[in-house]
Amino acid sequence: MPELPDVETFRRYFNKTSLNKKIVKAEAVRSRVIKGISPQNLQKKLKGNTFKSTERHGKYLIAATSGNKFLIMHFGMTGSLSYFNDSEGPMKHVHLLLTFQNNYKLAYRDPRTFGAIYFEENKEAFLKRKKLGPDPLKGNYSFSSFKKAAEGKKETLKAFLMDQTILAGIGNIYSDEILFDAGIHPEKPVNKLSKSKSKELFSSMKKVLRDSIKYEADASNFPDDYLLNYRKKNAECPKCGGKIKKITIAGRSSYFCPNHQR
């Protein structure tokens, strides 16, 4: 699930539940997803702190602590956050469990353990180390930057949109969704796109990402002209009635409508 709109939804959830509350206990339950710091050390660093603010970059959620350090979370394919109290019972697949002064807990969960948790002194250095490109919804990301990034690229648009070093935040689902909205074939080479089509792609990108955040990245909230609920072979295209096709691009299963995406 967790691409840019999902992570932004987690961020808002985190803000609503977990800011400005003292962490009285930190349990790093399993260590696989905790990177660059030992679970014991992470527990020590978090205990007694509060979270002061959050930001997101691409698929990363960055929470600033009162100690001016950063808890940085990536949600892999199956990561999520749950805020709950003890009456709601034990939870499975918890990797980091924080207990606040009000006795509520925040759990970072991830069954498939492809996610990652970091604790960093310097968030800019972290983003640099990860070689992340700009976040398309931050800092007024412009068409001219987009065009410049696309210059001379021969790869498919699908691969281009998912490349985190070019743009941070778009994954398999939303790259499909953006191309579906713009009416462009996912295998079209980047350098074969006309200027007007590339403008359309750019505006579809912003629109799809922004609107998906409004829908809280929840499939049940999406309007019917989105591809999301039609990601099945031979489904009927909700835009034009064509037959949805499934192909593999850059190792990922991609759904599109050959009738209106060319």
Added chain:
DNA sequence: CCTATAGCCTGACGGC
């Protein structure tokens, strides 16, 4: 440099 592929894990789903 660039592109393609395997592998990391667990759970859900469809077919028999």
Added chain:
DNA sequence: TGCCGTCAGGCTATAG
């Protein structure tokens, strides 16, 4: 109902 194979929305390391 149960078992088994396949697939899953990410990322990295490695090979060519």
